Amino acid sequence: MTKPTDDIRRDYEEELNELMRIRLEKLRRLREMGVNPYPYAFKRTHRSREILENFDQLEGQRVAVAGRIMSKRLHGKAGFAHIADAEGRIQIYVRLDEVGEQKYELFKLMDIGDFIGVRGEVFRTRTGEITVKVQELELLSKNLRPLPVVKERVVDGKREVYDPFSDVELRYRQRYVDLIVNPHVREVFIKRSKIISAMRRYLDGRGYLEVETPILQPIYGGASARPFITHHNALDIDLYLRIADELYLKRLIVGGFEAVYEISKDFRNEGIDRFHNPEFTMMELYVAYEDYTFMMDLVEEMIGTIAQEVLGTLQIEYQGYTINLEAPWPRKPMFDALEEATGYNLYGKSEGELREIAEKLGIEVEASWDKGKILDEIFKEKVEPNLIQPVFITDYPIELSPLAKRHRDDPNLVERFEPFVAGHEIGNAFSELNDPLDQRERFERQMELRARGDDEAQVLDEDYLRALEYGMPPTAGLGIGIDRLVMLLTNQPSIRDVLLFPQMRPERS
Numbered sequence: 001m002t003k004p005t006d007d008i009r010r011d012y013e014e015e016l017n018e019l020m021r022i023r024l025e026k027l028r029r030l031r032e033m034g035v036n037p038y039p040y041a042f043k044r045t046h047r048s049r050e051i052l053e054n055f056d057q058l059e060g061q062r063v064a065v066a067g068r069i070m071s072k073r074l075h076g077k078a079g080f081a082h083i084a085d086a087e088g089r090i091q092i093y094v095r096l097d098e099v100g101e102q103k104y105e106l107f108k109l110m111d112i113g114d115f116i117g118v119r120g121e122v123f124r125t126r127t128g129e130i131t132v133k134v135q136e137l138e139l140l141s142k143n144l145r146p147l148p149v150v151k152e153r154v155v156d157g158k159r160e161v162y163d164p165f166s167d168v169e170l171r172y173r174q175r176y177v178d179l180i181v182n183p184h185v186r187e188v189f190i191k192r193s194k195i196i197s198a199m200r201r202y203l204d205g206r207g208y209l210e211v212e213t214p215i216l217q218p219i220y221g222g223a224s225a226r227p228f229i230t231h232h233n234a235l236d237i238d239l240y241l242r243i244a245d246e247l248y249l250k251r252l253i254v255g256g257f258e259a260v261y262e263i264s265k266d267f268r269n270e271g272i273d274r275f276h277n278p279e280f281t282m283m284e285l286y287v288a289y290e291d292y293t294f295m296m297d298l299v300e301e302m303i304g305t306i307a308q309e310v311l312g313t314l315q316i317e318y319q320g321y322t323i324n325l326e327a328p329w330p331r332k333p334m335f336d337a338l339e340e341a342t343g344y345n346l347y348g349k350s351e352g353e354l355r356e357i358a359e360k361l362g363i364e365v366e367a368s369w370d371k372g373k374i375l376d377e378i379f380k381e382k383v384e385p386n387l388i389q390p391v392f393i394t395d396y397p398i399e400l401s402p403l404a405k406r407h408r409d410d411p412n413l414v415e416r417f418e419p420f421v422a423g424h425e426i427g428n429a430f431s432e433l434n435d436p437l438d439q440r441e442r443f444e445r446q447m448e449l450r451a452r453g454d455d456e457a458q459v460l461d462e463d464y465l466r467a468l469e470y471g472m473p474p475t476a477g478l479g480i481g482i483d484r485l486v487m488l489l490t491n492q493p494s495i496r497d498v499l500l501f502p503q504m505r506p507e508r509s
Helices: 004-032 048-053 101-109 168-173 175-181 183-205 246-254 292-311 334-342 351-360 371-382 436-452 462-470 482-490
Strands: 062-075 078-085 088-095 115-124 130-141 151-155 158-162 229-232 237-241 259-267 279-288 315-318 321-324 331-333 391-397 413-421 427-431 475-481
Touching: 004 101, 048 062, 048 078, 048 088, 048 130, 062 088, 062 130, 078 115, 088 101, 088 115, 101 130, 168 175, 175 183, 183 259, 183 279, 183 292, 183 482, 246 259, 246 279, 246 462, 246 475, 279 292, 279 482, 292 391, 292 413, 292 427, 292 475, 292 482, 315 482, 331 334, 334 371, 334 391, 351 371, 371 391, 436 462, 475 482
Parallel strands: 088 130, 331 391
Antiparallel strands: 062 078, 062 115, 078 088, 115 130, 151 158, 229 237, 259 279, 279 475, 315 321, 391 413, 413 427, 427 475
């Protein structure tokens, strides 16, 4: 049985096709009138917000504004419309006596969605709305595909609604329409830009140097993930899209730079969910002569500074939680957090013992996983969802962290932390491993895991080892997931809500 909403959708699509036919006919008529429906430019003097916020100075003054028609109503020889630019909306008033018969006929042929430029005087209507009384108008771009509208009908006494742009997948796929009909979405991406700018100012203010490293790499490294592979025809070699910037940035520390960072696109050939997209943005930072305790202080200060600058507060709302970003954030060793959540002391347990405990906890583990991966899975299932207020989880097992320095007090651990907020990790940081012999052993262990079937294990990079053999000073390293930080600071539930064009399955015809 066909659902009523399906009938509405079908009717909507039929109506859409008819409206597009009508608009194509209007386009033909406009060209017959000698109107260029797609002219080259329009010189504006003001934006909508400037006029609305400075009415006292601009009343009676002539202005030129442009934007997309979002509403329109005709009253015989006069009409009103609202036009939207990047800063908001403003009303325009068009009279036949003011613009002349030809221009008024042009206005009558205009549709919601058209771009229009007008020149005229600023005044306030009898209802009190600030308006531009049009003296000249130009069509700047003819809209052929109508903006989506809500359709409804009553079936068996029930109201059935079809809103084509409440469909989340359609919003992500056609972001250009989403930005038109949902102005609040635009605000998310304006904040995203401000967050990245604030991070840059913070890092630049500390004298750190922004650099660029290769996206196409002969050996991928710096994280545990599957890469995307491509082929370079001229060199006849396979290359990988980077999964992290780490190994190249640390080569720069070897070369004599003492503090470098990069804000970059990374690519991991992994699943897509609320917190993962194959293409994502990271900030990675490396500072010589420092350790992971230094980085904890930096992270809580940097994120607090960004929140204060962009949002004006350290108390934020995220998906029903009130979160306090004020420093200092608590610091809790990973095994302490695991014991609190599971009731088991997992430190020093063998791989077999960890598999038994995971089974008792109802956690599935794969045959290729070693101790580190099993511990990580238990942590993700039992600890991570409860880490709502900001916290640093510290001192990870060595099996989980092949690029981190051994803990100064316990060689079975590494000096590593991850900041967690609202139940999710937003970064990763180490006291960086700079012993080339230890690093080689760790890489070789990763290669053993690959032989067991772990295709996310890291690969051995001989050139990076050669760089370490030249000597790298003690170094602190940090990676912050920009997308997750933006999610947190804009209160968005999915990574797709903070990516302008998230990865999607191919569109069905």
